[in-house]
Amino acid sequence: MVYLMGSPETSHRPLMRGSRRTYLYLVLAIVALLIMYNLPSTSYRRIPNYISVGALDFPTSPEELELDLQDTAPLAQPSVKTSPSPHNNKNEHTPVEAPEEDLDDEDEAGPINNSGHYNVLVVIASPKETISRRRLIREHYFGLRDNLLPCMRYDTNVIYKFWVYGGREKMNNDSLRKYAAERIEWDDIVEREDEVFEQWNVIKWAEEELKKEGITYNYLVLQDIHTFLHLSSIVFDLSEGVIGLGTDSPFQLDTEFPTDIVWGSFTGTSIDKKTLIVGQGAAAQAIEELPRYSEDQEPEHVFTQMYHYYTSQDEETREGPDFVREDGEDGTNRFNPWENSVESVHHEDVAVTDVYQDEEFRDLARWTYLRPTLVCHARRSASDVAPLHPIVDEDEPATDFNATDHRPAPALDNTVDSQPLSIAILTSSYVYPDLCMLDASYPAAQNKRDYALRHGYAFVARSLEFAQQGARGDRTPVWGKVDSIEKVLPKYDWVFWMDMDAVVMNPEINIESLLEEFERMVGGKEAFAEKHLIVAKPKRDKMINAGVLLIRNSEWSKRFIRAVNEASDYYTIKPSFEQLAMWDLMKSDEWRDGVLSLLNDDHTFNTFPNKYQPGYFVVHYAPDSCPREAVLRGLDFASRIAGGEKIMTLE
Template identity: 40%
Template structure:
């Protein structure tokens, strides 16, 4: 028989009140935690509606395709556009995949930069670091015209690469467009049969325009069948055609043009800053002839331009559980020395590494700035500066010199670390607790190979890099330079348990061409002379392996001249 409840009504009321308050506190604290967590994630990711309203876009279809037409030498303006339009200040945490509603590229046309020049070296470094430049065929003498942009998009971007879109937004590099306002204006039409532009019948019509995918197909059809293929402004011709052709059928595109109120263009060449201040920034969609970088920056500030997110890189990194998969960045040099030795192969070598990184969801970070700024010591010391700048953003970095070629792309760096962890003599737990630096040393070689190495983001690693930086005796000492400093610091007694030097080893994650055997991960070409011709041969071998061929040996004679 259950005992009777002799609790008085007052005590029962007090008990119920306490339970109610406790439940309220639990609900309140849960909501507070959720709110703070959400705010923290939004702040971490930046102020962008896509994070809040959309999912990662893993398809090849984008709502907005942005192409910025540029000649090859517009280095500074391209950097300004990356930062102001897309919030990309550097490539330390790169966009490895465009996974929002927006895809962008710089459409580079015109004469190529002469080889073996400072500008050519800078241009190749930019291509390696950003991977956002597409080059139209210089041999075909393609110019920047509305028709050539639409034709290239249809044949190359969609036809060859399978990238589709709803709206194509185009500007030249000397124009300024409020992307967020233009995106909204296009979206509000709820139609891809739309053309947006100035339609003034002038050359400037091509400097800023947008077209829906349906209208783009119509425009290309008319260009191929009706209009003069040498005409400069195809979309203006279409606008004039429909203005004079009164019949209105279902195929007639919606034509949005400058009207002085909602869709206003500015010719900055004819306006000074004082005049711009009189304009209503809310109505300005585009400005053309913005030739000065200071004026471009002013326009971004005046219009309070908000960057458009083109990848969820920060969101991906924030969502990876600590114990699941370590974040690894592949680093390399994108600096081409003034002797131009590596100019023929540097970009191709970077593409080899980038494709591998994309396949296994590693970040890929080529760096040139740290090499270019070296003074008083050998330029190769830029490697140490670059690693110091990047390492705090990742769990591990995996450095690969420019003359290293990846041969076996099947195994990820996470798998490789797991193999090293499981084979560590003191066991996996000891590996996790103490190993921070991993390099290999070939047989009968007194020096470790610093052309390929792992470095963990840890307090010891930061101290290790600082000690290496302070090793002035190696600043200009042949032949090892920074490699000699790394070896000397790593072999100190207090560092021995942190430095895992594989010896003798030429197969785990790095080999030389004379030691190569089928299945080896990467080959380091380091001849006495210029390695470029060897690297090109290695890249050719890597391509054969990718296509299913078996490569058992690699050529390693004297380096031929470039």
């Protein structure tokens, strides 16, 4: 069936609806009677508030009151279904309305999903240089405003990836550095340097390469970087099995083959790839049966060719997926180009293409009351401070509804022994202007991320704290380490800092076992509770090496880091900078007792390459010149060790 947007003549599986105004009067009358006679109200099924209230029709029967879609008998269907996109009357300009009720994050995220199979895979095709738009999409689509409490695993029913295509031609050195940091910090980018953005390339990647990684899906939502999706509505429709739920002409997915669906435009132009929703069944069919409808083995618009192939056949005998069209000429499409004002966007619209200004993307998110679609459950935070919320003036309309209110986990009592420790592996994602570590930065970060994933820790990489030193103007970027620790520490029980040029060689060693060893070293739990900073002073070194350190979330630590940050006499002292500031402060009477200094220690968690022995935990490459080659060589050693090879020396 081809379902053409808003066409009442087209055969489709309807949900019975009446006049919205009639229903409104009916409901108002019922409400008045309930008030007069104090009758108990009917129990309604809760509607998530990311579906616009204005898009919901008023029910007229008990079946509709329950919104039980399974009880609505579908009409008899031909073998190929082509239908118009569901939409309300094109002459009705219905503004977007605010959601009625608030769901907490736990309700929205749903149960924990560790299966590797997702109902919805969201793919955003993006050139490398569109860094700011990717930031907005993370924030408004998924509630990911920063990476302080990162998504280490996608454990809801939705997963997303940025499908980044093309080379570096349009990027200057500053952009390359920012892109490298972004890739490290979020790990949500799939690089396709030798490919162009076409439906075929994305589908082949999802069906072949992603599947090899153990990731499968029911529906793939594809967009280009300049499209705005009301993603929460799309995800809700696909979850409910009805496209356009709450519009005048909803389309019910085939209950037997729900993923045999292609929802998009079929014009044969670039419009077709700006927004597309395709079920896995239709995607697999597109690959397996390509020769049937295309002579081109890498077609530009594979689903448009599929559409024309099946719709050219006799209606009684043709086979193929359902097609929901968004390219009708009657003005009722739910995928529409941007018309330069939010007022042009109706409540039932779910895709707006050609949005080139970031501010307009933000305006659309606010105008449509877009709620984030959560892709992971909130990570436990050690913070005992509730987030600040703006004061709301009840006399003013809620035009500043915060669509990205992604609340952290509730404050936790870190003294409860049964509660697992909250630990972050913290590092730098800042690439210096000389681009020395540009190519080595990502694999170096992945070495640390893999370690964190192995033990259930957070992996946090920061670049902005290093970059902001330039705005200060009084100290070098290396001081970003101190700012990063100060920013991240309140979120966790312990933070394990590793310089970018430090490599995990033995991932079997976990932080908890180190803490137990340190307890024994100082004489037990009570004595260890007074130690807040653990750092090594290697043999023959004049001072500590702060390239790897372990710090506890405590008032002592916060005061100590603040003291280091304010040690202005050390801001420009080469070559040690913040390391010398730490060393001198920790030797003073005020701070000495809170530090566990691992004197003459070359093995516990900070080993130089020439001191390495099999089984050592972390090797810190700190050459006088660019560490790129040394780090890449160390990562190769780490990979060989993980593969079972016994490496005796790193020289």
